[in-house]
Amino acid sequence: AAGVIQSPRHLIKEKRETATLKCYPIPRHDTVYWYQQGPGQDPQFLISFYEKMQSDKGSIPDRFSAQQFSDYHSELNMSSLELGDSALYFCASSQTGQGTNEKLFFGSGTQLSVL
């Protein structure tokens, strides 16, 4: 079965650079979520989109932005990168209907290293 696809798998950037992470949800899933996971930490919710509109916002820094496109894929844009942004970034998708949106399926993540 098709899963959530994230690219790139690994990304190395220097401080103050920008990065763009991409996420392709499972076909027919209309909702995407972004999570950040530091080493040994639990995943922290950043932001979510439903039908191309921002739906919920978590602990996403102002330096980050995201959007969902007409084909439902999503991109997380990160600017003015800091050392503390080094983490594993996960995208998840779900199929939302009648207000239910619980079961999230996660991609393999993008490992971002800021040097």
Add this chain to the structure above:
Amino acid sequence: GESVGLHLPTLSVQEGDNSIINCAYSNSASDYFIWYKQESGKGPQFIIDIRSNMDKRQGQRVTVLLNKTVKHLSLQIAATQPGDSAVYFCAENIRGYSGGGADGLTFGKGTHLIIQP
């Protein structure tokens, strides 16, 4: 604040034994709970879920128990196998009734399950 948490950071069990991983939550409005398994370098993998109108749900070798009175959730893994080694997270969500919307799951602290031969 409101959060979902696990009682133990590491749990070591013998291969073949049953494993019980616990989770405490404090948001009484939470009505849906999920257990995820995360292997090293991979994304969280769905194991089993349960709604707040249930107190038990069984899957293949796994059982989730929900005690709303004490806000406690547990994952039981029967006949633990080497492939069960991973970090296990519980997560909670409050269902949105707005006809859409995508509230993010709140994850608890993970429990690293170690299988001893």
